[in-house]
Amino acid sequence: MRAERVRDQIDGLAAAGLDWTTFGAAAIETLRRALPFSAACLATLDPANELVTATVKWGDVDDDHDLQWSYYEYEVDDVYDFRAVTRRPGAVTALGTETGGDLARSRRWAEMFSPLWDYSDELRAGLAADGATWGGIALFHQGGRTFTPAEQEFVSSVAGGFARGLRAGLVAGAVDLAAAGDGDGPAVLVVGADDEVVSANAGAEARISELGGGTLGEAPLPQIVCAIVGAARRRALDPTAPPPRARLRSRSGRWLVAHASPLVGRGDRGTDVVVTLEDARPPEVIPLIVASYGLTDRERDVVGLVLAGVDTADVAQRLHLSAYTVQDHLKKIFAKVGVRSRRELVARIYTDHYVPRLVGGGGLAPSGWFAG
Incomplete structure (x- = not known):
């Protein structure tokens, strides 16, 4: 009965006309009433290529490691990523299930989840509605706990409500003119092989701030920048990979397009990436x-x-x-x-x-x- 109430409450939140971040925070809290977990990350995806555009986090998972997240999501050949999960039966899986309990088979767990947060399992689900994937959710256990098949099935059953809430939240509200300003043209920045910003044009910092970032070189880069940098590096190695391009709304409500291209390096130098953020056209x-x-x-x-x-x-x-x-x-x-x-x-x-x-x-x- 608790699970059924939670499903109904998430569906109600999805129809409440909330912006996607408000919906996401409320829906995660609601989900915990039926399924306890240690931490969570809810991501919006561009349905055209399932590239992560933004996140809402709960628990000890933070924004400071978004570049590491993107590295293991887009550049490392791990046991699964969000795109793979969306094609699983029920669009859900857990790390313990995928590895048969041998979590060390996953580089993401061995090199990030375990040493940073002592996570003992991860559950991922794709969030689709009407044939399009609008987001993904990752839940985490600590202390040796794992996600059971019944818990995975429950998350799959509420995924549609999450997807409808994210989808509706993308069009909630109009542009805040005071926050959006009058537009300074495209923002261009180069992210070096060491993940540091090598250079940027005059409008870059304002655009990064609009996406929730801080001073370039001092604060973590926004999730979308981390994601397309990782996707661009993967495409440099695999030309068949999806183009690193995504549409998203900034915090002011402005529609933007983010895209990236790998730059040709010399010698053993890693891949530098040029990132462009510009206003989306109709x-x-x-x-x-x-x-x-x-x-x-x-x-x-x-x-x-x-x-x-x-x-x-x-x-x-x-x-x-x-x-x-x-x-x-x-x-x-x-x-x-x-x-x-x-x-x-x-x-x-x-x-x-x-x-x-x-x-x-x-x-x-x-x-x-x-x-x-």
């Missing part, structure tokens, strides 16, 4: 915003045409549907997005995410997007 982020409302593929098709200004009759003709079917799709779309008309639908997507840039007084660049 073609990059509108599909993510629309998907965040939990629309079906056909509903997304309808929304795409509505956003382009196509009337109902032409939508029906282009999608080979009747006008009545289009209207039925629109009713379902309005219910999911929380609006009552086409006008409100367009306003919800554009006003919350783009109009603040217009009223901020920024001009347009030759590309047609806002100038820095």
Whole structure:
């Protein structure tokens, strides 16, 4: 009965309209009522490539070791990573289960989990909704405790609620103009082979601060920077690896795109990585915003045409549907997005995410997007 109540409470939090960090912190506390654990890390993923974009942590796991996390997640061939877990039955596994109790088979455990935090087991689960993976969660035990199959099954059963909460949280709230500022153009920084920032342009520190980081060279880098640095180094060794590029929202609510490329080194020098953080353009982020409302593929098709200004009759003709079917799709779309008309639908997507840039007084660049 406690497990069922926790599932209901997580589902309620997912529908409460919370931003994703507030939802994540509350959902982790709720989960502990049915499943005690020593520490937890909840991560958002870009559903296009399942790259970690940000985290909420609970317990003694901290932000100071994000570069180590990213190293073992993206560069080391370990027993599993988040992408592998999302493809497991139930999208869940535990370190003790994967290693048959021989935890030393995992470099992540032997070189980080055990010496830093004395963790005795890790449970990971992928958080998917409507066929897209929006996040992942890692739970930890100490003192020799391990996660049982029943506990793994329980976490798998609440994963959908977590995913819906993360997905909804990505579009909660509008841009905070005071925090976002007027835009300083792309931020560019080079992270050396020793994981130290080698150089950065004038706008880098402001962007890093917007993502929760501190003074460059003194404070830990934000999770997204750590993740794409590790992903870029893996791609340097394996060209088939996913491109290190991800979309995310900053703390001010601004949509950003982060991407990275490995630089060619000389001799035995390790891989330096150049990282770029820039404002996301409509073609990059509108599909993510629309998907965040939990629309079906056909509903997304309808929304795409509505956003382009196509009337109902032409939508029906282009999608080979009747006008009545289009209207039925629109009713379902309005219910999911929380609006009552086409006008409100367009306003919800554009006003919350783009109009603040217009009223901020920024001009347009030759590309047609806002100038820095």
